[in-house]
Amino acid sequence: MSKTLFRKFLQRSVSRGRLGVVYADGSANTFGEPATGFPEIVLRLTDDRVPRDIVLDPRLGAAEAYMDGRLVIEEGDIMGLVTLLRANNAWDKGGDLGKPRLSRRLLGRVAGAAEKVxxxxxxxxxxxxxxxxxxxxxxxxxxxxxxxxxxxxxxxxxxxxxxxxxxxxxxxxxxxxxxxxxxxxxxxxxxxxxxxxxxxxxxxxxxxxxxxxxxxxxxxxxxxxxxxxxxxxxxxxxxxxxxxxxxxxxxxxxxxxxxxxxxxxxxxxxxxxxxxxxxxxxxxxxxxxxxxxxxxxxxxxxxxxxxxxxxxxxxxxxxxxxxxxxxxxxxxxxxxxxxxxxxxxxxxxxxxxxxxxxxxxxxxxxxxxxxxxxxxxxxxxxxxxxxxxxxxxxxxxxxxxxxxxxxxxxxxxxx
Known part of the structure; x- marks a missing residue:
């Protein structure tokens, strides 16, 4: 289940540039299409917990997996990986704006509670x-x-x-x-x-x-x-x-x-x-x-x-x-x-x-x-x-x- 959610997450996250992922069981997926100015990155995940950790909290999960050597960058580097993900979802990308989801607003309030002292x-x-x-x-x-x-x-x-x-x-x-x-x-x-x-x-x-x-x-x-x-x-x-x-x-x-x-x-x-x-x-x-x-x-x-x-x-x-x-x-x-x-x-x-x-x-x-x-x-x-x-x-x-x-x-x- 976590692997399926992980694939869906990356499908939504990467459309320009290429991201290859090799899983612990040897299977692989590629996300996105080559695009000028967007990096091409290949990752190897060394255990089955990495997709779950990233789905639960993308930034913390990816960080700890990278720090622990469970997310290995085979081609490119960590700057390229983060650039690829952020460039695909730029804050100032334009387009029409909708109302923020209630779940997102509530999550922001809960996450900020620890910052109050x-x-x-x-x-x-x-x-x-x-x-x-x-x-x-x-x-x-x-x-x-x-x-x-x-x-x-x-x-x-x-x-x-x-x-x-x-x-x-x-x-x-x-x-x-x-x-x-x-x-x-x-x-x-x-x-x-x-x-x-x-x-x-x-x-x-x-x-x-x-x-x-x-x-x-x-x-x-x-x-x-x-x-x-x-x-x-x-x-x-x-x-x-x-x-x-x-x-x-x-x-x-x-x-x-x-x-x-x-x-x-x-x-x-x-x-x-x-x-x-x-x-x-x-x-x-x-x-x-x-x-x-x-x-x-x-x-x-x-x-x-x-x-x-x-x-x-x-x-x-x-x-x-x-x-x-x-x-x-x-x-x-x-x-x-x-x-x-x-x-x-x-x-x-x-x-x-x-x-x-x-x-x-x-x-x-x-x-x-x-x-x-x-x-x-x-x-x-x-x-x-x-x-x-x-x-x-x-x-x-x-x-x-x-x-x-x-x-x-x-x-x-x-x-």
Whole structure:
């Protein structure tokens, strides 16, 4: 029965491109037709449980089968497989729209129930699960200049990963409209790349905060190595506790952190930020987002990658900020930039396979490739994007036209 359902699932899922499947009993099926731009993949399933596991939960079932070596890719690779499946059912494929099925709405609510708590203790554990796996690993995957573990920015296609990450930092810095003597808070500062960049290019004081002990340790070392220790401090603290101390800043920047806040804490996050800002202060939030309505995190990501994480829709993000009278002064949607970034990280992991396996094991390596492939393709064909949202507390805090952003970005990139 599970094999029959599995065949029907793939018949519905693959029409363009070719997917060959060899089952544990030696039988085989082929799905789809050759099509320009669509991969051709051949899989071998080593036991009879794989079809059942995938039918029950396609993403988690396929991931665990691949991680355990029960789903073997004989021709192609995991990026090609996920690309084939996602490209056949693109989120923005057009056509007429119907009402979502009741069963799908109910399933989304049940799946999201586990995401409803993200207090300070649980938040620190969730951050450690992902970011404290080891700085040696991230050194193999990220750019070697600013260690940016977030979407790069590609004004042209011919940039290296490091150049695109530097372009992202300039893009964000231009939106902050920094002034000499400004104080800046970097919430979720990672390995200190943004703080270092701002200190190198502006006469400002930057405070970075993180919940990751590994990031905190290395970020402080990187600050000293960059000789900006007089302008940058890195603290190991939750943003809620930091806000309670009553400090004020002229600017706040948060890149790739809002995804970890958790939907029930959105209003608290923006309230803390509003209280941390001076009355004429501004803030830039860079976050992964949903292009559609609010949803839930899939089981694979919740279990293995970002426990407690939640990708927000633009609607719920802005709605939460409105409660703190933060004015959304500018919103930009980055549609394809993260797909390009993730493919660079994927290529780096492929190039460093032996070193990653030596650090962890083959199962971890396959898990990470599956995560990167899924993430890249959800930005290319699925419903994910990146939002950069600029906020101000006062309507007079920023120029009333956007020209200053492009001028400052150009100045920074020419340096």
């Amino acid at each position: 993200n207090n300070a203790v649980r938040s620190k554990d969730n951050v450690a699960h992902h970011y404290d796996i080891g700085n040696d690993f991230y050194a193999l995957m990220l750019d070697d200049e600013y260690w940016q573990y977030s979407c790069a920015y590609w004004p042209t296609d011919d940039l290296t990963l490091a150049e695109a990450q530097r372009a992202k930092l300039a893009h964000i810095a231009a939106k902050l409209m920094l002034r000499p003597g400004d104080t800046v808070l970097d919430i979720g500062c990672g390995w200190g790349g943004m703080a270092i960049y701002l200190a190198q290019n502006y006469d400002v004081k930057v405070t970075g905060i993180t919940l990751s002990e590994e990031q905190h340790r290395l970020a402080r070392q990187r600050v000293e190595k960059a000789v900006v220790g007089d302008k940058v401090s890195i603290e190991l603290v939750d943003y809620r506790a930091f806000a309670a101390a009553g400090r004020k800043f002229d600017r706040i920047v948060s890149v790739g952190m809002f995804e970890h806040v958790g939907q029930p804490q959105f209003e608290e996050f923006f309230r803390c930020c509003a209280n941390l800002l001076n009355d004429d202060g501004t803030m830039l939030v860079h976050t992964i987002g949903r292009m559609g309505s609010p949803g839930s995190t899939d089981a694979f990501t919740r279990k293995y990658i970002f426990p407690g994480g939640y990708i927000p829709a633009l609607s719920e993000t802005v709605a939460a900020s409105e409660k703190s009278r933060l004015i959304a002064t500018d919103v930009e949607t980055l549609r394809l930039h993260y797909g390009k970034t993730l493919r660079c990280w994927y290529a780096n992991c492929i190039a460093n396979r032996e070193r990653i396996v030596a650090l962890y094991d083959e199962r971890f390596y396959r898990m990470w490739l599956f995560y990167l492939a899924g993430a890249a393709t959800v930005f290319e064909f699925g419903g994910m994007c990146n939002y950069q949202i600029q906020f101000a507390r006062n309507r007079h805090a920023l120029p009333i036209t956007r020209g200053y952003m492009a001028e400052e970005e150009e100045r920074l990139l020419e340096r």
